[in-house]
Amino acid sequence: MMNLMMMIFFTFLLSCLLFTIKYNHILVTLMSLEIIMMSLMLMIYLQLLIMNMNYFLIYYLMMIVCEGILGLTLLILYIHYKGIDKINMLNLNLW
Structure with missing residues (x-):
């Protein structure tokens, strides 16, 4: 169990590094x-x-799905209007 938790934590750290x-x-x-x-x-x-409370996981999965759908929708809209998906081409200065 602890080995699995360490592997998941290592995956988390690698994805944060990425x-x-x-x-x-x-x-x-x-x-x-x-x-x-x-x-x-x-x-x-x-x-x-x-803790035998697996039903809380459904709420978290709904948040993951909504976050993924929103991100992909914004990516598709951005590529449709700009034609490129590079972040350095994105102007974040809103003022």
């Missing part, structure tokens, strides 16, 4: 965010399995 290093493309950042969320879901599942 998120901070490879931030040029929006699709890569979305994929690394999904890996982060899935590793957190596995950690939460292991803790909820001990």
Whole structure:
């Protein structure tokens, strides 16, 4: 059990590292965010399995699905209007 938890935590750390290093493309950042969320879901599942409260996992899965759908929708809209998915082409200065 502890070996599995350490492997999930290692996956979480690697995905956080991927998120901070490879931030040029929006699709890569979305994929690394999904890996982060899935590793957190596995950690939460292991803790909820001990407490016998697995029904809380459904709420978290709904949040993961909504976050993924929203991110992919924004990516499709951005590629449709700009034609490129690089973050450095994105103007974040709103003022």
